[in-house]
Amino acid sequence: MKSVIETMNLWKPKAITVVVAVGNLILEELNFVDKINAKVNYSEDHCNLSPGQRAKAFILATFTDMRIPLTHIQDRTADMDLEYLLRADYDKCDINAFNMGRALECIGEQNVNNSYETLAVAAIEKYKIPIERNHSDTSTISFHGEYDISKMNLTDEEKEEILKIEKGYNKDGRAGDNQVIIGKMVTNTGIPLTSRVLDGVTSDIEWNRIAIDCYEQLQTRGINHCTYVADCKLITQELVERLNAPDRRIPFVSRCPENFNELQAKRTKAHAYKKDTWIDFGQVGTGKNASNYRGSSHTETIFGTPMRLLVLESTALCEKAKKSFAKRQAAVEPLVKAIEKKSFACFADAQKEFNRFAKLKDLRFFDVTPEITEKLHEKWPRGRRTITTKPKITSVFTIKVSVSTNTNAYDEFIRNESSFVLISNIAEETMNDTDLLKTYKGQHTVESTFRHFKSPSLASVIYLKNPKRIEAMTMLLSVALLIRAIVQYRLRDGLKKHLQENPGAIIRAGWGGKKLESPTFHLFYEHTINCKFERIPSGEYTFDWPNVETRATVGALLMLMGLSISTILL
Numbered sequence: 305m306k307s308v309i310e311t312m313n314l315w316k317p318k319a320i321t322v323v324v325a326v327g328n329l330i331l332e333e334l335n336f337v338d339k340i341n342a343k344v345n346y347s348e349d350h351c352n353l354s355p356g357q358r359a360k361a362f363i364l365a366t367f368t369d370m371r372i373p374l375t376h377i378q379d380r381t382a383d384m385d386l387e388y389l390l391r392a393d394y395d396k397c398d399i400n401a402f403n404m405g406r407a408l409e410c411i412g413e414q415n416v417n418n419s420y421e422t423l424a425v426a427a428i429e430k431y432k433i434p435i436e437r438n439h440s441d442t443s444t445i446s447f448h449g450e451y452d453i454s455k456m457n458l459t460d461e462e463k464e465e466i467l468k469i470e471k472g473y474n475k476d477g478r479a480g481d482n483q484v485i486i487g488k489m490v491t492n493t494g495i496p497l498t499s500r501v502l503d504g505v506t507s508d509i510e511w512n513r514i515a516i517d518c519y520e521q522l523q524t525r526g527i528n529h530c531t532y533v534a535d536c537k538l539i540t541q542e543l544v545e546r547l548n549a550p551d552r553r554i555p556f557v558s559r560c561p562e563n564f565n566e567l568q569a570k571r572t573k574a575h576a577y578k579k580d581t582w583i584d585f586g587q588v589g590t591g592k593n594a595s596n597y598r599g600s601s602h603t604e605t606i607f608g609t610p611m612r613l614l615v616l617e618s619t620a621l622c623e624k625a626k627k628s629f630a631k632r633q634a635a636v637e638p639l640v641k642a643i644e645k646k647s648f649a650c651f652a653d654a655q656k657e658f659n660r661f662a663k664l665k666d667l668r669f670f671d672v673t674p675e676i677t678e679k680l681h682e683k684w685p686r687g688r689r690t691i692t693t694k695p696k697i698t699s700v701f702t703i704k705v706s707v708s709t710n711t712n713a714y715d716e717f718i719r720n721e722s723s724f725v726l727i728s729n730i731a732e733e734t735m736n737d738t739d740l741l742k743t744y745k746g747q748h749t750v751e752s753t754f755r756h757f758k759s760p761s762l763a764s765v766i767y768l769k770n771p772k773r774i775e776a777m778t779m780l781l782s783v784a785l786l787i788r789a790i791v792q793y794r795l796r797d798g799l800k801k802h803l804q805e806n807p808g809a810i811i812r813a814g815w816g817g818k819k820l821e822s823p824t825f826h827l828f829y830e831h832t833i834n835c836k837f838e839r840i841p842s843g844e845y846t847f848d849w850p851n852v853e854t855r856a857t858v859g860a861l862l863m864l865m866g867l868s869i870s871t872i873l874l
Contacts, residue, residue, distance in 0.1 A: 318385035318839045322832035322858060324367050325872040326865075327787045328389050331360055334426055336783070337390075343419060344410045351406070353398045357390045358407035359780055361399055364389060366784040367829070377404060385839050405773060408780075412772030416779040417500060421518075424497050424786060425525050433793055437531040438489045438497060439749050440515045440538075442508055486778060487511040489518060490749050491530075494789040497522060499782035501775045508537035516546060519554060529555075531730065533747055536561040539727060541607055548609040548729055555734075557744050560613065560725040565606055568613070569725040576600035576615040577719055585738050589745060595620035599737050614726040614737055625721030629714065635666055640705045647700045651676060654701040661705075669713040675704040788825040791865070795823040798864030813860045817853070823861065831857050837873060845873060 320328075331337070340356035351358070365380040381399050397403070411419075428435065485502040498518045502511060512534060519532055532538075532547070536559040547554045560569040576582075585597040596619040603610055643661050648654040658674040661667075679702065682695040726744055728735075735743065799820060803809060811820040815827065835858055837845045847869055849855040862868050 318387070319383050319836040320385050320388065320845075320873070321368070322835040322837075322862075322869075322872065323829050324364050324384065324389070325837065326791060326867070327364055327367050328360075329867075329872050330427075330787050330790055331363065333430060334423060336360060336363075336423070339423065340411060340419070343414045345413070346410045351398050351403050352394045353390060353392060353403075355407040355410040357392060358399070358404055359411060359783075361386060361390060362404060362407075362780050363784045363787070366781070367787075377401065385837075388839070408773040408776040411779070412774075412776035416775045417498070420499055420779045420782055421497065421522070421525075423783065424495060425522070425527065427786060427790055428491075428495060428527075431790060431794065433491070433493055433495060433790075435491045435493070435495075435527060435530045437492045437533050437743055437746065438519065439492070439747050440487070440489045440512065440532065440534040441747070442485050442487045442502070442506070442511045444485060444504075484774060485511070487514060488782075489515055492746055492749060493793045494749055495793070496782050496785050496789065497527070499778060501771075501778045508535065509540060509543070512538045512543055516543070516554065520552060523552075531735075531743055532556040533743060534558050535747070536564075539564050541565070544609075544611075545607050548607070553729070555728075555730045557726060557728045557730065557740060559744070560727040564727075568604075568606070568727075570720075572602055572604070572613045572725050573615055573719065573723055575602065576723075582617070583737065585741065588738070588741055593620065597741060599741070601732065601737050609729065612726075612728045612730065612732065612740075614728070614740055615723055616726060616741060617723045621724075622718065622722040625718050628721060629669070629717060632666065632669060633709070636670060636707055639664065639666060640707060643703055643705060647702055649701070650699070651678070651701055654703055658703055658705075667707075669710055669717060671708045671710050673706040673708075675706065677702050677704065791828060792823070792825045794865040795825075795828060795861060798866065799823060802864060811860050811864075813857045817857075820860070823864070828861055831861060 337354070337356035337360050340359050341354050344355050346355050353361070361381060362377065364384070365377050368380045368384065378400055386399065387393060427433070484504055485506045487498070487500040487502050487506075488496055489498040490496050498515070500511075500514060500518075502514070515534070516532075532554050533556070538556065538558045539561055547556050560572070562569050579600065582598040582600050585599055587594050587596050589595065598617050600615045602613045602615070604613055605611070639661070643657065646657065648657065654676045655674075658676070662672050679700045681698045681700050683698065684695045685693065726740060728740060730740065799811070802811070812818065813820045813823070813827075813831070831854065834850045835847075835854065837847050839845055849858075859868070862872070
């Protein structure tokens with residue numbers, strides 16, 4: 305038998321970081337493992353861990369070292385106390401790309417869309433998260449990287465299979481790769497309600513058809529009366545009529561595309577500038593890049609339904625338009641120099657060249673006036689000149705161009721580039737113009753979700769053998785984002801309630817010890833990165849704060865979520 309000292313020397317402490325402990329707590333509260341296992345068929349002969357347990361390990365691995373891709377999931381989980389987190393004994397080989405791939409395949413055989421949406425709705429009910437709007441959008445995603453087979457502890461059979469695994473789907477259309485489209489609906493609090501893997505050629509219009517189906521299904525689950533927000537690809541006659549269907553009307557806000565309904569946006573803009581009855585909204589949004597807006601509201605019947613059209617002008621867009629016009633002006637100068645260098649044998653040729661020049665697309669905002677000048681050129685014959693020698697006189701015509709900005713064209717350009725039109729079926733009595741604008745600008749919520757979804761910590765994975773694995777992978781990544789969104793919501797909701805109960809209170813848990821105002825999951829992750837529970841040989845857990853400042857900061861953030869170091873380990 306080994307001595308106690310030898311045993312202690314062989315002991316390698318297992319750790320659970322605070323952020324992993326919080327993620328584990330939420331997964332436990334949502335009964336994630338049992339919900340996954342209840343829907344899959346699997347054999348216990350292949351692995352000591354159920355698909356639900358492996359799925360949980362995969363999700364928790366996304367909260368570890370961001371520098372290590374999920375391809376090397378064993379490296380990510382090497383120091384994690386998975387015995388505790390998964391409530392099971394396991395072999396090291398149970399957590400590798402091969403067994404994770406098998407788990408993905410088991411999960412992918414089921415309706416992963418339904419599984420995820422059920423979990424998301426359960427989270428909303430569990431944590432009483434309000435929903436005001438759903439933001440919809442699509443993005444491309446890829447799972448990429450290279451295998452390090454030596455780190456995977458595979459059998460010969462497993463190596464043979466894993467070498468046949470494809471590299472996955474592309475990264476934003478790289479040549480030679482496949483492309484997968486991800487469609488999402490995300491609430492105003494950042495909760496991904498739906499996540500769908502779509503064919504690589506799926507258009508945004510087709511996604512909106514699917515998203516509206518998802519919206520109607522969510523209505524049957526109690527998600528009602530929230531506004532659907534999407535980009536301009538939502539606005540087609542087919543989809544607008546569907547959104548306005550009397551039996552299942554869906555309130556929506558979108559941007560009116562320029563080519564919709566016989567140039568509806570252009571006509572509405574022209575009417576707004578002619579009417580000239582703008583209302584100043586002031587600054588909308590926060591931060592140094594926040595713009596000032598003014599708006600002009602109009603109502604028009606479109607496809608048989610009264611629709612609200614809000615023309616908006618932004619100071620930021622106005623400045624951008626002026627810079628854009630300045631670039632167009634600068635582009636004219638080399639064109640003028642080029643034509644002025646040319647010479648012509650006759651006036652007609654010079655005039656013909658100017659006529660061609662004046663029709664250039666780059667000159668459509670400018671008035672150009674030619675000055676065609678004739679110059680006489682003497683050419684003497686070779687040899688000695690005599691009294692009778694005469695030079696040959698030829699005419700050379702050149703063009704001098706005068707350029708000035710066309711005032712009407714300039715004004716129209718600035719107006720078009722400085723403004724856009726929102727279209728909605730929401731009555732002004734229900735939502736005023738300012739709130740309509742704020743609702744649309746909240747679209748960055750789903751865009752931010754896609755940025756996280758495509759980060760290396762989540763997407764650098766290639767053990768995707770078939771579409772079922774891809775769908776399951778996307779579902780698990782969406783669950784990882786769901787956990788992040790729940791943490792962020794609880795932080796912000798807790799801060800709001802704390803300030804209501806303690807007016808004037810300041811929590812210095814922001815970046816660099818600044819006042820906490822709008823906490824994010826990333827802030828929580830960075831503050832807790834060095835905070836770990838460690839299991840000692842006796843089986844008990846120890847926890848030491850890295851320093852006094854971290855204790856105060858992390859303690860405050862946990863307090864806002866109704867948690868503490870003593871309560872996040874179950």
